[in-house]
Amino acid sequence: xxxxxxxxxxxxxxxxxxxxxxxxxxxxxxxxxxxxxxxxxxxxxxxxxxxxxxxxxxxxxxxxxxxxxxxxxxxxxxxxxxxxxxxxxxxxxxxxxxxxxxxxxxxxxxxxxxxxxxxxxxxxxxxxxxxxxxxxxxxxxxxxxxxxxxxxxxxxxxxxxxxxxxxxxxxxxxxxxxxxxxxxxxxxxxxxxxxxxxxxxxxxxxxxxxxxxxxxxxxxxxxxxxxxxxxxx
Numbered sequence: 001x002x003x004x005x006x007x008x009x010x011x012x013x014x015x016x017x018x019x020x021x022x023x024x025x026x027x028x029x030x031x032x033x034x035x036x037x038x039x040x041x042x043x044x045x046x047x048x049x050x051x052x053x054x055x056x057x058x059x060x061x062x063x064x065x066x067x068x069x070x071x072x073x074x075x076x077x078x079x080x081x082x083x084x085x086x087x088x089x090x091x092x093x094x095x096x097x098x099x100x101x102x103x104x105x106x107x108x109x110x111x112x113x114x115x116x117x118x119x120x121x122x123x124x125x126x127x128x129x130x131x132x133x134x135x136x137x138x139x140x141x142x143x144x145x146x147x148x149x150x151x152x153x154x155x156x157x158x159x160x161x162x163x164x165x166x167x168x169x170x171x172x173x174x175x176x177x178x179x180x181x182x183x184x185x186x187x188x189x190x191x192x193x194x195x196x197x198x199x200x201x202x203x204x205x206x207x208x209x210x211x212x213x214x215x216x217x218x219x220x221x222x223x224x225x226x227x228x229x230x231x232x233x
Contacts, residue, residue, distance in 0.1 A: 003027050014039040021045040028052070038062030049102070050074055054086045061094030067122075069095075070102035075130055075153075090114045097122050104150070105130040118142030129153050129171075136161040151176070152196075169193040 006027045013019075014036040022043060024030055030051040038059025045068040053071055071086065086106035091114050099122055106112075108131035118139030123146055128136075130153040140146075141162035149164075150171040151157060160176055167190065174196050 004029060006030050008032055009034055011036055016040065018042055021047075023047045024051060025049045026051075033057055033060070035059060041065065044068070046070070054084050054107075056089060058089040061089060061091050064094060064096045066095060067097050068100045069098060070100075071106055072102040072127065073105040073107075075105050085109050085112055087112050088114055088117075090116055091119050092116060093119060095120055099123060099145075100125045102127040103131070104128065107132060109133050110135055113137050115139060121145060124148065126150070132156050134158055138162065140164065163191075165190065167191055169195070171195045 003024075004027065006024070007029050008031070009024070011034045013022075014034050017040070019040050020042055022040070022045070025047045026049070028050060030048070031053060033048070033053060033056060035057045036059060037057055038061065040063060043063050043066055046063070046066060047068070047070050049070045049072045051071070056071065084107065086103065086108050088103070098120055101120070101123060103113075104127045108128070110133050112131075112133060113128075113136065115137045116139055117137050118141065120143060123143055125148045126143070126146060127150045129150050133154065134156045136157070138161070141164055143164040144166060146164040146167055148169040148171075149167060151160070152171050152173055154173070157176065159179060160172065163170070170191060170193070172194065176196075
C-alpha cells in the first residue's frame with residue numbers, strides 16, 4: 001500500500017492461498033495485476049484504488065470469496081491517461097460473494113462494464129461516479145441484492161437504466177432525477193432515498209430553483225399516484 005514506484009506485482013503473490021486481503025491503494029504507477037490473481041481463492045478484500053490498472057485480468061472473476069473490490073480513482077487527479085479506458089471482464093457466474101464494487105472515476109465508457117453484470121447476485125453497493133458511459137448494461141435490472149447505486153457526475157449518461165427491484169438508495173445528478181422521477185415514484189416502491197448533486201457548486205440560487213422544481217415535480221407525481229390508488233377502489 002502506498003508504494004508509489006511499484007509498477008507490477010510478482011506473480012508469486014498468487015501462491016499465497018491463505019491471503020485474505022490485498023491492498024495496493026495509492027500505488028500510483030501500478031498498471032496490472034498478475035494474470036493468476038484468480039488463484040487467491042480465499043481473498044475477501046482487494047483494494048486497488050488510485051492505481052493505473054485499466055484491465056483487470058479475466059481470472060479475477062474466480063475470486064468467489066471476494067466481498068470488496070475497488071479500482072476507483074481520485075476525482076482531483078488525472079487518473080488514467082487520455083485514451084485509456086477501463087474495461088471489466090465478463091463476470092459469468094463468478095464473484096459470487098461480491099458485495100461492494102467501486103469503479104468511480106475509472107474512465108468507463110460504453111462497453112466498459114460487462115453486459116452480464118446482472119450475474120453479481122450478492123452485490124449490495126455499486127459506485128460508478130464520474131464515468132463517461134452513455135448507457136448501462138440492461139442486466140443491471142437483475143442485480144437482485146443491490147441496495148445502493150451511485151451514478152453522480154456521469155455527465156454522458158442520458159437516462160437511468162431499469163433499476164433493480166430491491167434498490168433502497170440512489171445517488172444521481174439533478175437532470176437525471178427530474179427526467180426519471182415518474183418511474184422512481186411509481187415503479188420503485190422500495191426506493192427510500194434519492195440523493196442528488198447540485199449542478200453548479202457555486203450557484204446557490206440556481207441550485208435552489210432546481211431543488212424547488214424537483215420538489216414540485218415529486219409532489220405532482222405523488223398526487224398522481226394517490227389519485228390512481230383512489231380510482232382503483
